[in-house]
Amino acid sequence: MNATPGSLAPRFPFPLDPIGWFCLGLSAELRPGQVRTQAFMGREVVLFRGEDGVPALMDAYCPHMGAHMGKGGVVCGSALRCPFHHFEFAADGSCVRTPYGHEPPRAARARTWPVCEVNGLIFAWHHPEGQAPSFDLPNLPTDGFSGPHSHAWMLRTHPQEITENSVDVGHFGVVHRYFDVTENAPLVVDGPRLFVAYGFGRAVEAMGLRVGAVRTEFTGQVHGLGYSTVDSYVKQAGIRSLHLVLPTPTTPGQTELRIVLWVRPDPTLPGAARLLHLLPAGLRTRLIAHFAFLGYKNDVSQDIEIWENKAYIHPPALAKGDGPVGRFRAWCRQFYAAEALPTA
Ligand code: FES
Numbered sequence: 001m002n003a004t005p006g007s008l009a010p011r012f013p014f015p016l017d018p019i020g021w022f023c024l025g026l027s028a029e030l031r032p033g034q035v036r037t038q039a040f041m042g043r044e045v046v047l048f049r050g051e052d053g054v055p056a057l058m059d060a061y062c063p064h065m066g067a068h069m070g071k072g073g074v075v076c077g078s079a080l081r082c083p084f085h086h087f088e089f090a091a092d093g094s095c096v097r098t099p100y101g102h103e104p105p106r107a108a109r110a111r112t113w114p115v116c117e118v119n120g121l122i123f124a125w126h127h128p129e130g131q132a133p134s135f136d137l138p139n140l141p142t143d144g145f146s147g148p149h150s151h152a153w154m155l156r157t158h159p160q161e162i163t164e165n166s167v168d169v170g171h172f173g174v175v176h177r178y179f180d181v182t183e184n185a186p187l188v189v190d191g192p193r194l195f196v197a198y199g200f201g202r203a204v205e206a207m208g209l210r211v212g213a214v215r216t217e218f219t220g221q222v223h224g225l226g227y228s229t230v231d232s233y234v235k236q237a238g239i240r241s242l243h244l245v246l247p248t249p250t251t252p253g254q255t256e257l258r259i260v261l262w263v264r265p266d267p268t269l270p271g272a273a274r275l276l277h278l279l280p281a282g283l284r285t286r287l288i289a290h291f292a293f294l295g296y297k298n299d300v301s302q303d304i305e306i307w308e309n310k311a312y313i314h315p316p317a318l319a320k321g322d323g324p325v326g327r328f329r330a331w332c333r334q335f336y337a338a339e340a341l342p343t344a
């Protein structure tokens with residue numbers, strides 16, 4: 001694609017609603033009986049949690065006569081009751097009750113999306129043709145970790161552009177100021193999943209002055225375009241952390257990017273970090289998690305201006321040292337309906 005940055009031409013040649021699991025928010029922020037209006041894949045939707053605790057995602061506009069079910073809709077058992085004529089819709093979208101005393105009309109069926117909860121987060125499966133989920137999300141082993149710590153931005157970009165960062169080795173040094181970047185294992189592609197492993201050095205600064213450096217080794221897993229994990233270890237500080245990168249398309253051309261972090265300090269804390277043992281264990285963990293999360297937020301913030309303004313150039317003019325961008329892009333094609341894609 002030859003989009004001119006700054007022009008009104010679309011910046012992405014691929015559909016704005018990729019196939020896959022996409023995050024809708026934190027489980028703890030949706031109580032039983034709660035109904036929330038969201039934007040998802042360019043549509044207005046309602047996310048609700050039944051009184052049985054099961055979450056469901058439904059088109060906001062009632063299939064009966066179009067009332068907005070996020071404006072006065074009420075959870076009844078595991079169903080959602082529309083505010084206009086009190087038809088009730090089950091989590092699968094079927095109309096299960098009307099106040100008229102007759103059989104509910106079969107045609108009154110709301111569009112729904114499969115929903116799952118993993119690691120205290122709610123995800124919806126999207127397929128433009130309504131096909132069932134073709135892969136699962138992993139449950140991260142977070143026992144003994146502090147978290148989840150979470151933050152979300154609304155960005156003018158596409159999940160593929162954000163996810164491409166995982167293989168864009170060239171920007172690690174320029175945008176994030178990492179150095180001595182190593183590829184610890186070659187990129188592995190396994191169906192809808194992709195695996196990477198890198199290491200890098202980074203400066204430790206105090207009051208604007210460089211006081212040392214640490215080395216981070218990490219493995220990354222990408223499960224579709226809406227869910228990436230990074231498992232990282234900073235040996236000098238004894239800190240292990242699990243990161244999630246969760247971009248979800250909302251309104252056309254907009255993506256909510258949520259990041260989530262769990263942190264586990266090494267109980268033996270090496271080097272100068274041993275001084276932290278002077279603090280009570282709970283406070284020590286919270287303090288380490290707080291600063292680790294600030295650092296994570298800061299790292300992601302460094303990418304935002306690029307993402308919000310770049311165009312997708314394909315084929316890119318790659319140079320040695322760029323990382324496996326071509327393989328990543330070929331892998332991405334499975335997340336779009338084939339007829340919606342330009343030829344490679
Ligand atoms: S518009 Fe929803 S029940 Fe009539």
Ligand SMILES: [Fe+2]
Nearest residue numbers: 165171175303
């Ligand atoms: Fe980045």
